[in-house]
Amino acid sequence: MTDKELIMQRKSVRTYDGNSLSEEDKKSITDYMPQCTNPYVIPVEYRVLDANEYGLTSPVIAGGVTYIAGKLRRMPHSEEAFGYSFEKLLLYASSLGLGSVMIGGTMNREAFEKAMELGSDEVMPCVSPLGHAADKRSVKEMLMRKGIRADSRLKANELFFMDSFDRPVTETEEGELKDAYEMVRWAPSAVNKQPWRLVRTGERIHFYEKKSKGYTDSTGFDMQKIDMGIALYHFELGAKATGYSPVFEINEPDLIHPADTEYIATYVLK
Numbered sequence: 001m002t003d004k005e006l007i008m009q010r011k012s013v014r015t016y017d018g019n020s021l022s023e024e025d026k027k028s029i030t031d032y033m034p035q036c037t038n039p040y041v042i043p044v045e046y047r048v049l050d051a052n053e054y055g056l057t058s059p060v061i062a063g064g065v066t067y068i069a070g071k072l073r074r075m076p077h078s079e080e081a082f083g084y085s086f087e088k089l090l091l092y093a094s095s096l097g098l099g100s101v102m103i104g105g106t107m108n109r110e111a112f113e114k115a116m117e118l119g120s121d122e123v124m125p126c127v128s129p130l131g132h133a134a135d136k137r138s139v140k141e142m143l144m145r146k147g148i149r150a151d152s153r154l155k156a157n158e159l160f161f162m163d164s165f166d167r168p169v170t171e172t173e174e175g176e177l178k179d180a181y182e183m184v185r186w187a188p189s190a191v192n193k194q195p196w197r198l199v200r201t202g203e204r205i206h207f208y209e210k211k212s213k214g215y216t217d218s219t220g221f222d223m224q225k226i227d228m229g230i231a232l233y234h235f236e237l238g239a240k241a242t243g244y245s246p247v248f249e250i251n252e253p254d255l256i257h258p259a260d261t262e263y264i265a266t267y268v269l270k
């Protein structure tokens with residue numbers, strides 16, 4: 001399966017068949033962890049956790065008995081770094097036929113943080129169940145997906161721009177980046193808010209976060225920056241599939257941007 005196919009067929013799974021992760025799948029996931037680096041070069045430590053052993057629960061999950069969680073040092077860009085790295089790991093899990101869903105809010109966080117032996121200088125942004133989807137989604141999951149319109153996304157011309165935020169990209173201008181844009185568009189995000197806004201200037205694609213209210217906590221931790229990390233990873237996969245070797249940089253351009261947006265990072269198309 002290509003990366004694009006993997007991204008397009010992925011959906012969050014909240015209803016599982018009730019079996020633990022097989023030893024074989026656990027080994028594949030664990031072996032892949034060292035590859036889940038990120039452009040911010042912030043190390044992320046992952047652990048596969050047995051829900052029963054640690055008393056891990058989530059009100060939105062049915063039948064999930066194995067979880068995976070990650071932690072990293074609390075510092076500027078921890079959120080984007082984590083989003084990029086965790087999405088890489090979860091897409092790999094998806095390629096093995098395993099379901100997952102990033103969970104940043106709906107869990108008994110204290111139990112997870114204890115299981116992760118979280119240090120005072122560390123943060124555990126999200127966790128995910130890992131396992132095989134049940135044949136049918138629970139009623140709760142179906143209602144939840146409907147409520148957040150999980151099966152739809154904003155249109156490309158609401159997300160992607162050319163030269164300035166005033167000029168939505170046209171289909172012709174998408175050109176060879178059409179797939180990369182589509183792969184960003186279908187990324188998962190907290191409450192499906194899709195905060196990513198991309199502005200292309202020449203060979204540079206600048207990523208901005210459109211902030212919704214209520215996603216930054218009292219410590220300054222911004223959940224929507226996890227979404228931005230995910231979008232960066234999806235874009236990189238798409239650009240690479242088109243033959244580019246995109247180069248990551250943080251170098252804010254001199255662009256006028258809406259007050260509720262924040263510059264995140266840039267990919268230079270090489």
Ligand SMILES: Cc1cc2nc3c(=O)[nH]c(=O)nc-3n(C[C@H](O)[C@H](O)[C@H](O)COP(=O)(O)O)c2cc1C
Nearest residue numbers: 011012102103104105106150188189190191192226
């Ligand atoms: C950073 C992040 C945090 C999330 N937190 C939760 C959560 O706490 N509970 C939940 O049920 N889903 C959570 N989700 C899943 C999103 O609701 C889901 O990705 C989105 O609705 C799109 O649906 P899809 O993944 O099926 O495409 C989270 C997703 C992301 C990226």
